[in-house]
Amino acid sequence: MSKTDSLNDITPEGLMLPVPGVDYGALDGLLGYAVRRAQNALYLDFYRATAEWDVSPQRFAALVLVSRNPGLRQGLLGQAMGLHRSGALRLTDWMTAQGYVERRDAPGDARAWGLYLTAGGKRRLARLEAAVAGHDRALLAALGEQGAALKAGLERLAWVATAQSTAPDNKPRRHKP
Amino acid sequence: MSKTDSLNDITPEGLMLPVPGVDYGALDGLLGYAVRRAQNALYLDFYRATAEWDVSPQRFAALVLVSRNPGLRQGLLGQAMGLHRSGALRLTDWMTAQGYVERRDAPGDARAWGLYLTAGGKRRLARLEAAVAGHDRALLAALGEQGAALKAGLERLAWVATAQSTAPDNKPRRHKP
DNA sequence: TATTGTTATACTCTATAACTATA
DNA sequence: TATAGTTATAGAGTATAACAATA
Numbered sequence: 001m002s003k004t005d006s007l008n009d010i011t012p013e014g015l016m017l018p019v020p021g022v023d024y025g026a027l028d029g030l031l032g033y034a035v036r037r038a039q040n041a042l043y044l045d046f047y048r049a050t051a052e053w054d055v056s057p058q059r060f061a062a063l064v065l066v067s068r069n070p071g072l073r074q075g076l077l078g079q080a081m082g083l084h085r086s087g088a089l090r091l092t093d094w095m096t097a098q099g100y101v102e103r104r105d106a107p108g109d110a111r112a113w114g115l116y117l118t119a120g121g122k123r124r125l126a127r128l129e130a131a132v133a134g135h136d137r138a139l140l141a142a143l144g145e146q147g148a149a150l151k152a153g154l155e156r157l158a159w160v161a162t163a164q165s166t167a168p169d170n171k172p173r174r175h176k177p
Numbered sequence: 178m179s180k181t182d183s184l185n186d187i188t189p190e191g192l193m194l195p196v197p198g199v200d201y202g203a204l205d206g207l208l209g210y211a212v213r214r215a216q217n218a219l220y221l222d223f224y225r226a227t228a229e230w231d232v233s234p235q236r237f238a239a240l241v242l243v244s245r246n247p248g249l250r251q252g253l254l255g256q257a258m259g260l261h262r263s264g265a266l267r268l269t270d271w272m273t274a275q276g277y278v279e280r281r282d283a284p285g286d287a288r289a290w291g292l293y294l295t296a297g298g299k300r301r302l303a304r305l306e307a308a309v310a311g312h313d314r315a316l317l318a319a320l321g322e323q324g325a326a327l328k329a330g331l332e333r334l335a336w337v338a339t340a341q342s343t344a345p346d347n348k349p350r351r352h353k354p
Numbered sequence: 355t356a357t358t359g360t361t362a363t364a365c366t367c368t369a370t371a372a373c374t375a376t377a
Numbered sequence: 378t379a380t381a382g383t384t385a386t387a388g389a390g391t392a393t394a395a396c397a398a399t400a
Contacts, residue, residue, distance in 0.1 A: 250358080250359095251358075263359090287358095289359075
């Protein structure tokens with residue numbers, strides 16, 4: 001295969017840009033598609049801003065949750081992140097394998113672990129959090145006064161969509177069957 | 178395992194709701210986290226609204242693109258969706274296996290396929306599009322006049338984040354290494 | 355040489371199911 | 378009987394690399 005295999009692509013993989021000449025039809029009008037495009041772009045920019053840590057947005061979120069809630073149980077971590085127990089396990093395995101977190105016996109329940117940042121984890125996370133905060137500040141700065149309204153709108157959207165999908169007359173289908 | 182294994186969970190899997198008693202720290206202030214929460218909620222509501230079709234948002238988008246661009250090449254489909262060639266192949270395989278789409282020889286290039294909806298695909302997609310449009314309209318209706326501004330803000334956000342991650346002085350890191 | 359699509363493979367994410375130990 | 382965590386497995390999703398046919 002040629003050396004320029006992916007370098008010559010007009011759109012690099014991962015980047016969801018409108019391709020000239022392609023008709024997006026109904027997609028352009030959908031709120032859901034706009035959210036997807038925005039999240040895609042944010043995701044790529046997050047990776048750029050945190051390249052030296054090699055941490056995904058989700059793993060970053062898990063670290064922050066452990067940091068702010070010392071002794072957090074795996075199960076509660078999963079709930080806060082919308083994950084199954086087994087997913088919380090994998091996430092915790094990663095955090096401990098990377099040396100960010102340690103499992104200690106949870107007081108009062110011999111079945112459970114409490115999660116705690118290690119000393120090194122605290123140090124690394126502090127720098128990582130600063131990088132993420134800078135990344136987010138840059139976005140907000142570029143958005144100007146629109147930024148705050150956008151964040152409020154997103155929070156309302158999450159609430160509205162949740163209400164819709166969990167309304168009593170709707171049958172929530174949790175997972176792809 | 179008990180019958181109620183996941184039914185008793187306060188937060189069903191997939192749903193990213195704020196858990197009382199958990200401190201989210203910096204996450205609550207991040208634009209990126211607000212986008213993630215919104216997308217998570219929208220995703221679940223999309224699945225509820227389109228349950229009878231068993232189509233993911235991405236597969237839906239691919240179907241719309243083929244529908245609006247008869248004869249679309251696999252490669253261009255991939256570009257429009259931010260996918261590698263191999264991803265566009267899998268997506269196309271799925272669309273043809275489900276009977277939505279057929280590959281025909283592309284005129285003028287014996288290497289390429291042109292993608293076309295089948296007659297049955299057109300019929301099914303028409304109903305699916307109506308369901309998705311209804312789902313989106315319900316969201317916009319619940320948001321009221323905030324909806325249009327939110328959509329515009331999301332489009333601007335996608336643009337700003339893309340500009341940031343592809344700026345010449347930044348090194349874009351496309352994929353997780 | 356470059357491009358289109360394919361095959362084979364691997365890794366991440368996240369689910370289900372069955373299991374252990376404890377409550 | 379229910380809960381916390383684990384193990385094993387499966388299925389999306391998406392990448393990389395090497396390949397064939399064509400341009």
